[in-house]
Amino acid sequence: MLTEYAFWFLSFVAIFSALAMIFSKNPVYSVLSLILTFFAIAGHYFLLNAQFLAAVHIIVYAGAIMVLFLYVIMMLNLNRLEEDKKSTWMKFLSVAAGGLLLFVLLAVVKRTDEITITAQAANSDCGLVENLGKVLYNDYLLPFELASILFLGAMVGAVYLSKKELA
């Protein structure tokens, strides 16, 4: 019963703050709303007993990536009066891209009846650190290591690009 109330509360917070992020004129408010959205989603992970995912979600997204977003926005000190107008061509493209995304999301929503059943049937302890670690390092070792190499490559690339003199 309490879980159900928590679910509705977190869903409300997540959707409301996501909307606030899009509609807010001040970019700093947008970032803060997005952080609130992340917290609500982490709460949902907790409800699904995926504690590790929830904690990492907070540490990585809310704690590190959004700090950098906020950092950049504060450094640039964006002012809504100085926002440059997008060209008509650009607007047309963004509408098309957004429409495609909506199409994909609607296709998922249409299938939700089948999906909810499988989500309930999963092992309720699968999100705990021990089980997750065992699955990651036994069954999915190769994809896991490949993903980490991909991240390493991205990091090296970022460092290389940020160097002033390309050697």
Added chain:
Amino acid sequence: MDPILLYKIILCVVVFAVSLGIAAYMTWGERKLAAILQDRVGPNRAGPFGLLQPIADGIKMFMKEEMIPGASNRFLFILAPCFFMLTACMTGVVIPWGGGITIDGVTYPMQITDINIGLLYLLGVVSIGVYGIMIGGWASNNKYSLMGALRASSQMISYEVAMGLALIALVMMTGTLSLGEIARQQDEGLAYVVYQPLGFLIFIICAFAETNRAPFDLPESESELVGGYHTEYSSMKLGFFLFAEYINMFISSAVMATLYFGGYNFPFQHELGLEGNTLSIIQTVVLFAKILIFIFIFMWVRWTLPRFRYDQLMNLGWKVLLPLALANIFFTGIGMYLFGKLG
């Protein structure tokens, strides 16, 4: 009401009150210690040995005129110190403050919640703690405040990395993320500082940087930034920022004592012939003694070492502590392979 739930609520209130009380008397202790190190007397007017000084300071903070800069973002300006204080008080819930108290055959653990991701919870709260400073610095609409806030955020992100990696080596040995379990393991074996001396050194340096204490107090370095991120703050909002720093210091001392120095355990505790509640109370006292020693080290360092330069701070974090922490993980792995899981 369920007695366990009632007990947890009482324990929450007690931990909160003790954190605030110790933080208040840490301000007194810091001024007394600074006075001793600089051959002065220190606060001695309010009460015997100046013991009422924290109360006098608190009243002063509340009575001061409150200024909110006209060009500031009012909502975020007020939100920032509240958030900073909130995150400072949140970490105390996962720390085991002692053994268990047994009343009528029911054992009540001296830990508010022993979640099995305790360490990750700590890291998470630490990583969101920076928002209080960032929002406050930005909302003040002052260049010095913004500089202080940006310094604080980049410093905290940089040292979080080394701190997390130092903890990974510890977690490899403990095999658990629960702080209660880590404290219990040190009852059976030695304190983890024996196995992880380098990890502890990295952790304590990062703790200094995360709490913005000297020699890492660049976010508020008064010689270049006036007052850093809290330049525009006055009255109790300033008090919250200063006070939260002391709470953070208290909590990180408690974390260090729990993770590396045996928590509430002390040597030969089972040979004393004490049982149950008496032993638990002594254990809690021992834990607080350990915490006080760490708090003393925090203050001792502040009044002994000069402040770093900003590039030195970044070099230390990324080019010294990070490789050291990685090497520590590597050697911990080799050690565990050669000597088995523990030792």
